[in-house]
Amino acid sequence: MSGVWVWIENSDGDISAISREAIGAARTAADGLGQPLTALVLGHNVDAVADAAFDLGADAVLGCDDASLAHFRVEAYGPLVTQLAQEKSPSVLLAGASTRGRDLAAWVAADLDAGLAADGTAVTVEDGKVKLTRPVYAGKLLSTVFVAEGMQIVTLRSRAFPQAESTGQTGTAEWVDPAVAEDEIPTKVIGFASKDDGVSLTDASIIVSGGRGVGGPEGFAPVRELAGVLGAAVGASRAAVDAGWIPYDHQVGQTGKTVSPDLYIANGISGAIQHQAGMRTSKIIVAVNKDPDAPIFKLAHYGIVADLFKVLPALTAEFKKRLGK
Amino acid sequence: MKVVVCTKQTPSTTAVITVDDNGHVSWDDPGGKPNVVNPWDEYGIEEGILLKENHGATDVIALSLGDEDSKDALKTALAMGCTEAILVSDEAFAGSDTLGTARVLAAAINKIGAVQVALFGKQAIDGDTGQTAVQAARKLGWTPLTFVSAVKEISDGRITVERLADDGKETVTAPLPVVISTVKEINEPRYPSFMGIRKANRANIPVWTAADLDVDGAVGSKVDWSHIYAMPPREGAVEIIEADSVDEQARLLADKLFEEKVI
Numbered sequence: 001m002s003g004v005w006v007w008i009e010n011s012d013g014d015i016s017a018i019s020r021e022a023i024g025a026a027r028t029a030a031d032g033l034g035q036p037l038t039a040l041v042l043g044h045n046v047d048a049v050a051d052a053a054f055d056l057g058a059d060a061v062l063g064c065d066d067a068s069l070a071h072f073r074v075e076a077y078g079p080l081v082t083q084l085a086q087e088k089s090p091s092v093l094l095a096g097a098s099t100r101g102r103d104l105a106a107w108v109a110a111d112l113d114a115g116l117a118a119d120g121t122a123v124t125v126e127d128g129k130v131k132l133t134r135p136v137y138a139g140k141l142l143s144t145v146f147v148a149e150g151m152q153i154v155t156l157r158s159r160a161f162p163q164a165e166s167t168g169q170t171g172t173a174e175w176v177d178p179a180v181a182e183d184e185i186p187t188k189v190i191g192f193a194s195k196d197d198g199v200s201l202t203d204a205s206i207i208v209s210g211g212r213g214v215g216g217p218e219g220f221a222p223v224r225e226l227a228g229v230l231g232a233a234v235g236a237s238r239a240a241v242d243a244g245w246i247p248y249d250h251q252v253g254q255t256g257k258t259v260s261p262d263l264y265i266a267n268g269i270s271g272a273i274q275h276q277a278g279m280r281t282s283k284i285i286v287a288v289n290k291d292p293d294a295p296i297f298k299l300a301h302y303g304i305v306a307d308l309f310k311v312l313p314a315l316t317a318e319f320k321k322r323l324g325k
Numbered sequence: 326m327k328v329v330v331c332t333k334q335t336p337s338t339t340a341v342i343t344v345d346d347n348g349h350v351s352w353d354d355p356g357g358k359p360n361v362v363n364p365w366d367e368y369g370i371e372e373g374i375l376l377k378e379n380h381g382a383t384d385v386i387a388l389s390l391g392d393e394d395s396k397d398a399l400k401t402a403l404a405m406g407c408t409e410a411i412l413v414s415d416e417a418f419a420g421s422d423t424l425g426t427a428r429v430l431a432a433a434i435n436k437i438g439a440v441q442v443a444l445f446g447k448q449a450i451d452g453d454t455g456q457t458a459v460q461a462a463r464k465l466g467w468t469p470l471t472f473v474s475a476v477k478e479i480s481d482g483r484i485t486v487e488r489l490a491d492d493g494k495e496t497v498t499a500p501l502p503v504v505i506s507t508v509k510e511i512n513e514p515r516y517p518s519f520m521g522i523r524k525a526n527r528a529n530i531p532v533w534t535a536a537d538l539d540v541d542g543a544v545g546s547k548v549d550w551s552h553i554y555a556m557p558p559r560e561g562a563v564e565i566i567e568a569d570s571v572d573e574q575a576r577l578l579a580d581k582l583f584e585e586k587v588i
Contacts, residue, residue: 011492072490073497074459074469098491099472106456110424110463115547118423118454136553137451140342141350144552186468190485191496202491206588230588248510249489254338254450255364255509263587274338280556284587286578287563300563302581304574314575319588322579 001151003090004030006058007040007081009072009100010049017163017203018096020056022156024164025123026094027057032125035091038062040084041173042077044070050173056164061173062088068182071189072100078107080179085112085151092130097155105155115147121160121260121281130154138254138277158202159260160281199233201252206263207282209235209252210245211275213268213289213308217245222312223267229319235259235279237269253278267308271296288312326479328382329434329443330373330407331461332366332389334398335451348553362398365446367405367514368507372476373444374406375512380479384408386437390418390429396530403525404517411437415534422546423452427460432538434465442484445506447472455506462504470503474510 006026009016015023023039030037039053041063050061062084068076081104085093093108095101097119109116120132131146132154147153201207208227210220220234227234235257236250252259254274264282269275271287271294279285280299287300288311297303304311319325336342340352340359353359362370376382387402387410389395399410413433421429434440443465448455462469474494475487485498489508517525566581568574582588 016491071495074471100490102455103459103469103471106423106459107463107469109456110427110460113424115422116424116454116456117548117550118456135556136453136550137336137342137350137352138338138453140556141344141553142556143550143554145548145550147547148549149547187470187497187499189495189497192493194493200491251509263582263585280559284582284585286582292565297563297565299559301561301585302578303563303565304571304578305565305567306571306574310571311574314571315578318572318575318579322583323588 001089001091003035003038003088004033004092004094005038005040005062005085005090007093007095007101007104008049008053009096009098010041010043010046013045013048015049015052015056016096016098018098018101018158020163021159021161022094022096023053023056023058025156025161027164029092029094029123029125029130033091033128036060038090040081042069042080051170054169054171055166057167057169061171063173063175064178065175066178068178068180068185071192073185073187073189074100074103074107075185075187076178076180077104078111081108082111083179084176090151092152092154094154094156097157101155105153109153112151114151114153115149116153116155117145117147118155120145120154120156123156123161135281138274139280140277157258199231201233201235201250201257201259204233204259204261206230206232207235207252207259207261208232208265208267209237209269210240210267211237211269212239214240214245220246222309222316226265226312226316226319229316229323229325237275266296266300267312269296270294271299326376326380326382326442327384327386327437327440328373328376329386329388329437329440330366330370330402331430331443331445331457332370332387332398332402333363333449334360334389334391334395335363335449337361338364338450344553344555348551350553360394360397362401363446363449365448365450367446368509368511369444369446370402370405370407371512371514372505372507374515376442376476377406377408380476382442386411388413388430388433390414390426399530400525400528401517403528404521405515406521410528410530411533412530413533413538417535420546422548423454423456424460425546427457428464429538429540430457430461431464432540433533434461436533436538441501443467443502443504445504447506447508458504458506465502465504468499468503470497470499471506472508473505474508476511
């Protein structure tokens with residue numbers, strides 16, 4: 001068994017942010033193990049993706065270009081990756097822990113009877129093993145996880161690793177046939193509606209969030225205005241979502257999304273442990289809250305104890321001025 | 326149509342969780358129950374009950390792998406409206422990784438027999454891996470449909486669902502039987518009724534052991550997660566920005582954030 005493989009999630013010829021991060025982490029793992037790095041480029045019309053994978057540091061590209069792979073379906077991707085791994089027996093398979101990466105890794109691990117270490121936020125290589133650090137118990141504890149025997153399948157959390165940078169490297173990809181024909185794939189995609197509400201929470205480098213303190217759906221207006229000026233995504237606490245002020249896909253926390261932006265601005269959020277579980281790995285946390293005893297101030301790096309309806313417009317105006325908007 | 330709902334007992338979301346120097350994790354919840362039905366599983370349980378109410382499911386069977394205490398989680402599922410509950414419990418299953426767990430659940434689902442839909446929460450709030458549904462589907466040889474936000478239609482042996490991917494909503498159709506993992510958007514879990522709680526408390530929950538299931542013994546775990554430790558505390562205290570006006574506070578905070586290079 002030798003070689004580190006990394007799955008390159010892509011759409012419309014672009015490599016997803018989480019896969020750019022995964023390539024960087026996989027490069028580190030491959031160098032630590034002293035093994036070559038192979039990028040798995042699967043999809044339809046993915047020549048440019050293969051070139052980009054070389055440029056981002058892959059030593060080799062193993063690809064499959066077929067109409068049946070145009071839209072991700074685990075029943076098309078899973079058997080193909082399983083088959084390739086059986087033929088070439090890599091020691092490590094890495095993927096970003098996106099919804100699709102999680103499905104693919106779980107499928108391949110089940111079919112190869114391999115161990116799967118999921119959702120790492122840091123990677124080290126020790127004694128030939130890729131060791132992950134990951135939060136468990138809703139971010140209340142940390143653990144070190146690794147696959148002790150056989151092929152190691154590993155997924156990595158979004159925004160926990162820097163994106164791989166261009167190396168100028170080029171190469172020739174090896175192209176293979178799909179493992180399953182279209183008429184053998186039971187699942188059919190009959191519709192897709194891409195998200196139209198701006199920046200995605202898990203990819204965002206800045207998140208501006210609102211909680212119970214915004215007081216109602218209209219209270220999110222100043223939150224959105226600040227987010228707009230900063231190019232940020234809009235987040236929310238469970239209290240605001242449960243009250244019906246903002247849709248669920250904005251929820252950050254234990255039963256929402258786990259995020260780790262560079263900057264998290266929490267407005268009118270008390271900072272219950274469930275909310276902290278979703279955002280405590282943010283690099284810089286700012287809390288705006290009227291209550292100086294709110295638990296969010298224990299986690300925050302900077303705080304303003306005041307009415308968010310006064311602070312937010314002032315911040316929006318200030319950043320407009322500074323960012324020339 | 327038989328439906329199985331897989332559920333796990335986890336520490337409550339408000340539980341105070343501690344770990345000793347040997348990596349032994351324990352928890353307590355001074356304000357409430359320390360153990361609850363995994364909050365993500367409530368959506369799976371509710372969807373199972375809705376399949377009975379709206380799509381003609383006859384049996385909604387709650388299934389859990391765990392110790393005797395996990396009967397509490399199963400009783401909650403019964404109180405909400407599941408028609409039966411089964412606990413799978415055996416020393417031999419302790420310490421299983423997700424694949425081992427998936428293998429045991431798949432064997433139990435096969436033993437139940439004639440199941441068309443197996444529902445899961447999208448992940449458990451303790452381990453947070455979210456792999457078991459897909460892996461159980463593989464062990465059953467069924468189609469996995471993950472992150473499902475709506476069940477649109479079940480007819481002619483096919484199911485149509487809406488899934489939430491990272492970049493959008495996808496509508497897919499697949500032949501039954503299927504394994505579904507649910508997200509919060511799918512429904513609003515009901516509270517157990519008073520009658521439901523009384524019935525659940527009287528229910529006799531059968532316990533299946535390794536001997537009852539067709540698992541080849543190799544449950545075990547290839548994953549080592551023995552090293553668990555406390556989250557290091559955040560360094561330094563919060564810096565409260567104070568000034569005579571909010572405009573001045575905004576200016577001072579902006580200075581800080583530019584200095585931190587996060588804008």
